[in-house]
Amino acid sequence: MRIKRQQFEMVNLRGYNWKSQQLLLFLIIVAAWEAGSGQLHYSVPEEAKHGTFVGRIAQDLGLELTELVPRLFRVASKDRGDLLEVNLQNGILFVNSRIDREELCGRSAECSIHLEVIVDRPLQVFHVEVEVKDINDNPPMFPATQKALFILESRLLDSRFPLEGASDADVGSNALLTYRLSTNEHFSLDVPPNHEQVKPLGLVLRKPLDREEAAEIRLLLTATDGGKPELTGTVQLLITVLDVNDNAPVFDRSLYTVKLPENVPNGTLVIKVNASDLDEGVNGDVMYSFSSDVSSDIKSKFHMDTVSGEITVIGIIDFEESKAYKIPLEARDKGFPQLPGHCTILVEVVDANDNAPQLTVSSLSLPVSEDSQPGRVVTLISVFDRDSGANGQVTCSLTPHIPFKLVSTFKNYYSLVLDSALDRETIANYDVIVTARDGGSPSLWATASVSVEVADVNDNAPLFAQPEYTVFVKENNPPGAHIFTVSAMDADAQENALVSYSLVERRVGERLLSSYVSVHAESGKVFALQPLDHEELELLQFQVSARDAGVPALGSNVTLQVFVLDENDNAPTLLGPLANGVGGTMNEVVSRALVPGQVVAKVRAVDEDSGYNAWLSFELQPVAGGVRSPFRVGLYTGEISTTRALEETDALRQCLLVLVKDHGEPSLTATATVLLSLVDSGQTQKVSSKVSAGASRVDQRLVDVNVYLIIAICAVSSLLVLTLLLYTALRCSATPTDGACAPGKPMLVCSSAVGSWSYSQQRRQRVCSGEGPPKTDLMAFSPSLPQGPSSTDNQAPPNTDWRFSQAQRPGTSGSQNGDETGTWPNNQFDTEMLQAMILASASEAADGSSTLGGGAGTMGLSARYGPQFTLQHVPDYRQNVYIPGSNATLTNAAGKRDGKAPAGGNGNKKKSGKKEKK
Structure with a gap:
């Protein structure tokens, strides 16, 4: 074991000689040797002066002096914390105040001060034991400075008279006492050996006493300890020589030993002693008592019966207070003078488990x-x-x-x-x-x-209840309207759970997302900063970020899909000649030879809205004077046809006012003026030839456009077929654990009220992507689904079996067969019809023979598939959605009413397919 090298400072104690200094040095060296293994051990003599060096505690613990103050070096003691102190400048443990070993440990053979050395940042705890060495600072002390003895002159030689010895508060050699008696001719001192310390001192009579020679004898008893230097104590012995009574009581034994359990009840018998006297009569009657030298503590705990010699308990016997009691007894006869006999009772207290452990917690x-x-x-x-x-x-x-x-x-x-x-x-x-x-x-x-x-530490990011929300907002909302509220929860506490919201900025077309919407940083409310236009933006998809206030901050995102719902804010717009004419006027030349039902003209119009708001109807305004006009207009086709054969009495110039209105709420209208000139058959051919010359040039331009349109349609059809094949192949080869390619939600189909077209909301097409969820932009059309009830606006269609009008079918207006109500064969709208549309367009572009009415002009594919043939003319029915600011009725897939959505709530939201404009 490696021994730490330490430096020591010598302690100069006043009154110490050179040998004691060498002894102190040796003890300090031994303490330093023991400190090298495990806990530190020092020693210091008691009564050392303030500032006396004890040890270099910082160096012995391996601590740098510069670390003591920053690391909060401190010393704590369970005993008395002010006895020793550490100098934080040099790391030396020194004596801070007077150390009295006797006061600290009593007569215990070992006396140590236990120190706890605590160092923070990081936390370390060391234990130091400082042994307090005894010095000879207490002289021997007798119970009294003077003791009186009464001795009969008739006592025999070698009679022994017990004396109370001196006590020394020191320990070890400092408490080893030697006695000497002043010079005299009658008495000598009987000192018991060290192993019989219980036996008291005694005076032994060496020469017979003679009261007549000396009635009193004064002796000086001196006790000297073994310390360096020696200290002494004295007691004056006053011996009175008595006459007459010559036999003293004698105990059976000079020393009685008794074991007594602690906490015995009062009245418990400790021992019964017995003394006998050889005299007779009153000189032989013995009375028992404690010696006059007995302490008050013994008197408070034990009682002596003067007649029976029984000793009983009258106080609390506590092992922790005293482990043994030494009781000196006397037995006196009743003679005159009284003669005493002496013995000692040694009561050893047996420990009982009467103290529970004590716990001390230091946070x-x-x-x-x-x-x-x-x-x-x-x-x-x-x-x-x-x-x-x-x-x-x-x-x-x-x-x-x-x-x-x-x-x-x-x-x-x-x-x-x-x-x-x-x-x-x-x-x-x-x-x-x-x-x-x-x-x-x-x-x-x-x-x-x-x-x-x-x-708490910031180890939890804010979490939204779901990764994506779908919101429906009506267009033309007021600026700053509240459209939705996002909310994220953070499992942390205090500032680590304080969530703030912000937009994930991106570009929407040519503009930034922040120009459309904003989010309140604290509440998570999402506001529309400007009115939204369904015709400009049908779907606004963006992300909102939630971040906490921890360090470092944690966050997560949620996706919002805002669908802008259409409102009837666009009036019908006239097309063709009516769009270029002044005030919506169209001129046509009509032959008088037309048969009833012959189509003479067609009014075309389109509405930029969608759904019911774009469903157009045509009405012929009555003429002035109540004259019945020979013409009528198709309710949904816009075709003007004759109701009877033309007569000579009919005016040569017929002015027809056609009112075009949508089915929105409120309805918006447009007025078209059609001027029909009635001529004979010969005049019709002349006019037609002039018109044909101008129309041929227009037709040539339309043929060029139709060629490009046919190419585009064929390309789109091929791409659609390829996508369907790829979709089918992926769906057949996928497994249930395909992750992002897994099957989507069940197909949700909303059927329009007209019963002829359906708009599929199957949004989970199985198209795999490396990043993000599956693409869901797939639309499907199916012919003649069962008819649904009225729309959410409670606006009924023209009749219970409404079909798309002839103007909304493929082909030139007037060239299709069908009745006035627009009945459409149920088995025609399929792939064959799509091919027929393409072939018909190509044929028409080749011969340029498509005619309108009586040959007013040639119309190409643009006329065949005009603006009315779009998805926006199909009534748009959403189901199970909440539209902010609306009291619309929620409908299910079959169009049945489910009730009202509460204001401000989300309802049961379902994703709707994207609307496409062709």
Whole structure:
């Protein structure tokens, strides 16, 4: 074992000689040797002056002097903390105040001061034991300065008279006493050997006494201890020589030994002594009593019966107070003068387990951070039991199922140490119960509770209830309207759980997202900063970020899909010649030879809205004067046809006012003026030839456009077929654990009220992507689904069997077969119809023979598939959605009413397919 090299400073104590200084140096060297192994051990003599060097404690503990102050170096003592002190400048342990060994430890053979050296940052605990060496600073002391003895002159030689010896508060050699008696011719001093210390001193009569020669004899008894230098104590012995009574009582034994359990009840018999006197009569009657030298403590605990000689308990017998009692007794006869006999009772107290352990908890590092590593010291715990032997042996334990353990550091000192990881979100506070139990029978125990608070760290990010929200907002909302509220929860506490919200900025077209919406940083409310336009933006998809206030901050995102719902804010717009004419006027030349039902003109219009708001109807305004016009207009086709054969009485110029209105609420309208010129058959051919010449040039341009349109349609059709094949192949080869390619939600189909078209909301097409969820933009059309009820606006269609009008079918207006109500064959709208549309367009572009009415002009594919043939003319029915600011009725997939959505709520939201405009 390597021995630490230390420097020592000699202590110069006044009154010490050179040999004592050498002895002190040797003791300090031994203390330094023991300090090199485990705990530090020093020694210091008692009564040392203030500032006396004890040891270089910082150097011996391996601490740098510069670390003492920053690391909060401090010394604590269980006994008296002001006796020793450490100089933080040089790390030296020195005497701070007077140390009195006798006051500190009494007559104990060993006396030490236990120090706890505590260093923070990081926490370390050291134990230092400083032994207090005894010096000869207490002289021997007799119970009294003078003692009177009465001795009969008739006492025989070698008679022994017991004396109370002196006591010395020191220990060891300093308490080894020697006695000497002043020179005289009658008495000598009888000193018992060291192993018979219980036997008292005594005077032995060496020469017969003669009261007539000397009635009183004065002697000086001196006690000298073994210290350096020697100290002495004296008592004056006054001996009175008595006459007459010549026999004193004699006890059976000079020393009685008794074992007495502690805590015995009052009245318990300790011992019964017996003394006999050879005299007769009153000179032989014995009375018992305590010696006059007995202490008051013995008198308060024991009672002596003067007649029977019984000693009983009258006080509390406590082993921890005194382990033994020495009781001097006297037996006196009733003669004159009275003669005494002496003996000693040694009462040994037997320990009982009557003291429970005592626990002392010193909190050092609370609260404990939840990211603390195992092994961190949380609290120091010390235990103490006043009993001895097995009754004073203490074991400690903790409450089970807690992440802490007890580690023994020094004798009865323990450290509460973190044993496993902590999680404040699971348990925020631990009530640790420390139980100390001794080894007695029955065992006694004590508990101490330590409340360990777990401090939070930012280890949980804010979480949204779901990763994506779908919101429906009506267009033309007021600026700053509240459209939704996002909310994220953080499992942490205080500032670590303080969540703030922000937009994840991106570009929407040519503009930034922040120009459309904003989010309140504290409440999570999402506001629309400007009116939204369904015709400009149908879907606004963006992310909102939630971040806490911890360091470092943690966050998560949620996706919002804002669908802008259409409102009837666009009036119908006239197309064709009506769009270019002044005031919406169209001129047509009509032959008088037309048969009834012949189509002579067609009014075309489109509405930029969608759904019911874009469903157009045509009405012919009555003419002035109540004259019945020979013409009529198709309710949904816009075709103007004759109702009867034209007569000579009919005006040559017919002015028709056609009112075009949508089915929105409120309805918006547009007015078209159609001027029909009635001519004979010959005049019609002339006019037609002029018109044909101008139309041929227009038709040539339309043919070029149709060619490009046919190419585009074929390319789109091929891409659609390829996508469907790829989709089918992926769906057949996928497994249930395909992650992002897994099957989507069940198909949700909303059927329109007209019963002829359906708009599929199957949004989970199986198209795999490396980043993000599956793409869901797939639309499907199916012919003639069962008819649904009225729309959410309670607006009924024109009749119960409504079909798409002839103007909304493929082909030139007037070239399709069908009745006025627009009945459409149920088995025609399929893939063959799509091919027929493409072939018909190609044929028409090749010959340019498509005619309108009586040959007013040639119309190409643009006329065949005009603006009315779009998805926006199909009534748009959403189901199970909440539209902010609306009291619309929620409908299910079959169009049945489910009730009203509460204002401000989300309802049962379902994703709707994206609307496409062609």
